[in-house]
Amino acid sequence: MILSRVKPAVGGETPASIGEKKKKNKTKVPRLEEYLQQRDYLGALTLLEFQRSIGEKEEHADLWIGYCAFHLGDYKRAIEEYKSLTMQPDCSAEVWVYLACAMFFLGLYKEAEEAASKAPVSPLQNRLLFHLAHKFNDEKRLMGFHQNLENVTEDQLSLASIHYMRSHYQEAIDIYKRLLLQNRDFLALKVYVALCYYKLDYYDVSQEVLAVYLQSIPDSTIALNLKACNHFRLYNGKAAEKELKNLIDISSCSFEFAKELIRHNLVVFRGGEGALQVLPPLIDVIPEARLNLVIYYLRQDDVQEAYNLIQDLVPSTPQEYILKGVVNAALGQEIGSRDHLKIAQQFFQLVGGSASECDTIPGRQCMASCFFLLRQFEDVLIYLNSVKGYFYNDDTFNFNYAQAKAALGSYKEAEEVFLLIQSEKIKNDYVYLSWLARCYIMNQKGQLAWELYLKMGTSSDSFSLLQLIANDCYKMGQFYYAAKAFDALEKLDPGSNYWEGKRGACVGIFQLILANKEPKETLKEVVPLLRNSGNPQVEYIIRVLRKWAKENRVLLS
Amino acid sequence: MDRVERLQDAKVLKNQPYDESLEVNDAEEVASVYSPAPQDHAQSESRQRSSRGRGLMSANSSSDELDEDSKRQERKEPMSIQGGASPNEEEEEEEEEEESDEEETEDDDDDEAAAPEGAYDPAHYANLPVSTEVKELFQYITRYTPQSVDLDHSLRPFIPDFIPAVGDIDAFLKVPRPDGQSDSLGLLVLDEPSVKQSDPTVLSLWLSEETKQHGAAELKKVTSVVSPQLNPRPVDSWVDSIGALHRSKPPASVQYGRAMPDIDSLMQEWPPEMEDLLGRVDLPSARLRCDLDQYCDLVCALLDIPVYGGRIQALHLLFSLYLEFRDFQHFIRT
Numbered sequence: 093m094i095l096s097r098v099k100p101a102v103g104g105e106t107p108a109s110i111g112e113k114k115k116k117n118k119t120k121v122p123r124l125e126e127y128l129q130q131r132d133y134l135g136a137l138t139l140l141e142f143q144r145s146i147g148e149k150e151e152h153a154d155l156w157i158g159y160c161a162f163h164l165g166d167y168k169r170a171i172e173e174y175k176s177l178t179m180q181p182d183c184s185a186e187v188w189v190y191l192a193c194a195m196f197f198l199g200l201y202k203e204a205e206e207a208a209s210k211a212p213v214s215p216l217q218n219r220l221l222f223h224l225a226h227k228f229n230d231e232k233r234l235m236g237f238h239q240n241l242e243n244v245t246e247d248q249l250s251l252a253s254i255h256y257m258r259s260h261y262q263e264a265i266d267i268y269k270r271l272l273l274q275n276r277d278f279l280a281l282k283v284y285v286a287l288c289y290y291k292l293d294y295y296d297v298s299q300e301v302l303a304v305y306l307q308s309i310p311d312s313t314i315a316l317n318l319k320a321c322n323h324f325r326l327y328n329g330k331a332a333e334k335e336l337k338n339l340i341d342i343s344s345c346s347f348e349f350a351k352e353l354i355r356h357n358l359v360v361f362r363g364g365e366g367a368l369q370v371l372p373p374l375i376d377v378i379p380e381a382r383l384n385l386v387i388y389y390l391r392q393d394d395v396q397e398a399y400n401l402i403q404d405l406v407p408s409t410p411q412e413y414i415l416k417g418v419v420n421a422a423l424g425q426e427i428g429s430r431d432h433l434k435i436a437q438q439f440f441q442l443v444g445g446s447a448s449e450c451d452t453i454p455g456r457q458c459m460a461s462c463f464f465l466l467r468q469f470e471d472v473l474i475y476l477n478s479v480k481g482y483f484y485n486d487d488t489f490n491f492n493y494a495q496a497k498a499a500l501g502s503y504k505e506a507e508e509v510f511l512l513i514q515s516e517k518i519k520n521d522y523v524y525l526s527w528l529a530r531c532y533i534m535n536q537k538g539q540l541a542w543e544l545y546l547k548m549g550t551s552s553d554s555f556s557l558l559q560l561i562a563n564d565c566y567k568m569g570q571f572y573y574a575a576k577a578f579d580a581l582e583k584l585d586p587g588s589n590y591w592e593g594k595r596g597a598c599v600g601i602f603q604l605i606l607a608n609k610e611p612k613e614t615l616k617e618v619v620p621l622l623r624n625s626g627n628p629q630v631e632y633i634i635r636v637l638r639k640w641a642k643e644n645r646v647l648l649s
Numbered sequence: 650m651d652r653v654e655r656l657q658d659a660k661v662l663k664n665q666p667y668d669e670s671l672e673v674n675d676a677e678e679v680a681s682v683y684s685p686a687p688q689d690h691a692q693s694e695s696r697q698r699s700s701r702g703r704g705l706m707s708a709n710s711s712s713d714e715l716d717e718d719s720k721r722q723e724r725k726e727p728m729s730i731q732g733g734a735s736p737n738e739e740e741e742e743e744e745e746e747e748e749s750d751e752e753e754t755e756d757d758d759d760d761e762a763a764a765p766e767g768a769y770d771p772a773h774y775a776n777l778p779v780s781t782e783v784k785e786l787f788q789y790i791t792r793y794t795p796q797s798v799d800l801d802h803s804l805r806p807f808i809p810d811f812i813p814a815v816g817d818i819d820a821f822l823k824v825p826r827p828d829g830q831s832d833s834l835g836l837l838v839l840d841e842p843s844v845k846q847s848d849p850t851v852l853s854l855w856l857s858e859e860t861k862q863h864g865a866a867e868l869k870k871v872t873s874v875v876s877p878q879l880n881p882r883p884v885d886s887w888v889d890s891i892g893a894l895h896r897s898k899p900p901a902s903v904q905y906g907r908a909m910p911d912i913d914s915l916m917q918e919w920p921p922e923m924e925d926l927l928g929r930v931d932l933p934s935a936r937l938r939c940d941l942d943q944y945c946d947l948v949c950a951l952l953d954i955p956v957y958g959g960r961i962q963a964l965h966l967l968f969s970l971y972l973e974f975r976d977f978q979h980f981i982r983t
Contacts, residue, residue, distance in 0.1 A: 569769030
């Protein structure tokens with residue numbers, strides 16, 4: 093029914109439809125209750141203010157305004173209202189706890205605690221202090237307030253939400269299920285269960301439970317946003333964005349609730365598009381905003397900026413630990429800092445070894461990263477192999493995987509995997525080039541390694557690659573390319589002596605020719621190679637070669 | 650990179666094949682027992698070359714053998730340096746290199762101890778039918794031991810996917826209704842405002858209209874829309890809302906000078922004879938040969954609208970009747 097809506101909804105509850113209601117109720121002005129039933133708090137607020145302005149007041153009009161502002165999510169407004177109430181001499185002490193609640197949702201925890209302390213003892217006050225203790229990480233007080241919780245619905249639900257925030261999703265689900273058994277019509281609890289399943293990565297289960305709620309309330313913001321997030325995890329950003337668009341289309345222009353959440357998630361679903369415009373102001377408003385901005389910077393290879401954003405974050409969720417690990421690993425490698433690498437390795441180990449993450453893909457990636465930093469490649473492979481199926485075409489995965497394979501001497505597989513990599517950035521990385529060259533040589537493809545060298549510009553890297561080719565080819569008996577590499581080294585670095593290697597390689601070529609493993613014509617190239625060196629032995633060797641060439645009718649020059 | 654390996658400081662140093670391989674290098678001197686053989690032949694020639702070629706490199710030219718040794722020492726160092734760094738850095742890196750070599754040996758043990766598959770093996774060529782001269786030449790191959798070049802590793806960290814936000818679960822830290830009634834927010838329905846919220850400006854306009862309390866709360870907030878061409882929705886919504894507001898207002902009330910029949914009575918059906926007749930005869934059209942005043946009188950008469958003196962009030966009633974019919978559900982067909 094949402095989809096068939098041709099025109100976007102006009103300014104919310106239109107006066108026309110209010111007019112209809114008015115006729116039914118035979119009163120000229122709609123009653124507050126009607127707005128509240130519709131959860132049209134903006135309408136209710138307008139009505140209350142209008143009544144206030146014409147001097148026609150509801151009983152407790154100020155409290156109603158506070159109530160409406162609070163449930164609208166306009167906590168600032170609610171605080172103003174409650175604050176002015178507390179100034180009045182006949183103010184009920186209960187107002188203090190309302191003020192505290194509004195402050196809590198603006199993140200003003202200290203102020204909230206102070207306000208709550210002025211309120212009389214009540215279940216609401218206890219719940220608030222309980223959550224404040226959680227925010228302050230005050231375990232001792234947390235336990236105290238926990239003991240005061242009673243076996244009533246509100247207290248139990250409050251406890252469940254603490255479980256949720258502490259990543260104890262199963263405990264939260266247990267509470268919700270128990271309450272749902274007692275009250276089948278508590279549909280909102282279905283959404284809470286769905287949120288827990290989402291966090292547990294059971295996206296399809298989450299979707300199923302959520303559908304029950306959406307069936308009866310198809311335009312719920314929280315539920316539709318969760319549905320979009322499930323789609324993001326189950327399918328892709330496009331599918332998720334479609335769900336959010338839906339939500340935007342059905343909501344009225346004056347609807348401000350969760351607007352930031354929606355903007356934030358649109359950036360996520362669009363793969364980071366608009367991140368720099370949208371996310372910075374949302375830092376500390378939406379907890380994920382900071383993390384996503386860090387991810388954005390990492391993807392842009394701006395490691396320093398990513399580090400600046402996350403360095404002061406005290407990690408508490410697996411995602412935060414992983415991200416801190418990733419940033420430290422990237423930075424540590426970039427600037428060569430052992431301290432950062434050590435932190436990275438510790439965080440990876442912590443997440444990868446935790447009961448909740450050890451069997452997830454990110455958990456396995458963490459363990460692999462940890463062992464990679466420790467250079468324990470056998471262990472790296474154990475973990476990477478366990479998630480290999482999910483990353484067939486993933487350059488990052490393949491790069492790490494191939495390095496581990498090559499480090500353990502599985503050069504054939506390593507070469508195959510290196511060649512799967514598409515990213516130009518990786519392919520120009522000297523680590524990639526040098527390991528690929530080694531794989532080529534170990535797989536008797538010295539020529540390909542030599543071509544890698546030829547494609548490189550002259551640099552310190554290309555010099556190192558020559559040394560690799562010279563020595564590895566020598567080791568593998570590919571003397572032709574060893575000789576060429578030694579010859580090139582000699583030219584680039586006349587101060588060092590490469591003669592011994594070059595001499596051996598040139599004689600090696602000769603031996604291969606004699607063993608029919610190298611065409612006789614190659615000998616022609618050997619002579620100038622030798623001549624390039626000014627060593628006294630050159631002429632002697634050439635003489636032997638010539639002698640053989642003459643006997644075997646090979647033309648040397 | 651090399652620093653990474655230092656992370657495994659705790660590792661015990663087991664084996665040093667690198668050092669061993671150095672010894673093989675040095676063992677050349679042992680091998681040199683037979684090495685002079687090829688050199689002897691070459692000596693006369695090579696001496697001449699060496700005096701030219703080496704003078705620059707080394708002052709030490711007392712003998713070929715010595716010379717070669719000292720140069721081997723020289724060469725050994727630059728060989729293990731990667732990236733041809735400047736001399737000052739060379740020393741530092743050299744240290745690190747060696748450390749990492751030692752540490753890495755544990756992993757690389759197998760590779761280095763047992764030569765990799767397909768490595769050069771002189772035994773394969775031992776039986777080639779060649780002259781002793783060539784055979785002696787072949788010894789140069791084993792005389793050089795290829796260096797083990799250590800390669801850097803680089804972990805590309807697994808950057809996580811972007812993380813969507815789903816929000817927290819209702820913690821039941823909420824303000825109750827002032828009248829003490831239960832609102833079941835967060836239980837029967839989620840405690841969230843409906844997506845349909847009244848536009849405060851439109852609603853206050855409507856309220857002041859309805860209560861005839863003009864001025865008090867009127868237009869205290871005028872919203873503006875940033876770049877409306879990109880964002881037409883709020884504008885459309887505003888136009889629609891105000892349109893609806895005007896429609897819902899009672900038509901501007903006109904006080905008729907004389908009593909007029911009310912619209913409902915005018916909307917009653919005609920007698921059957923009249924209906925019957927209209928089926929056959931068209932109503933007089935505007936082309937009727939008469940002036941406008943007469944035509945107005947005619948139409949009003951047909952519709953039972955009395956005309957007292959001036960026609961303005963009668964026409965007003967006529968058009969009100971028209972609007973009423975136009976919006977009358979019964980006649981709206983799609």
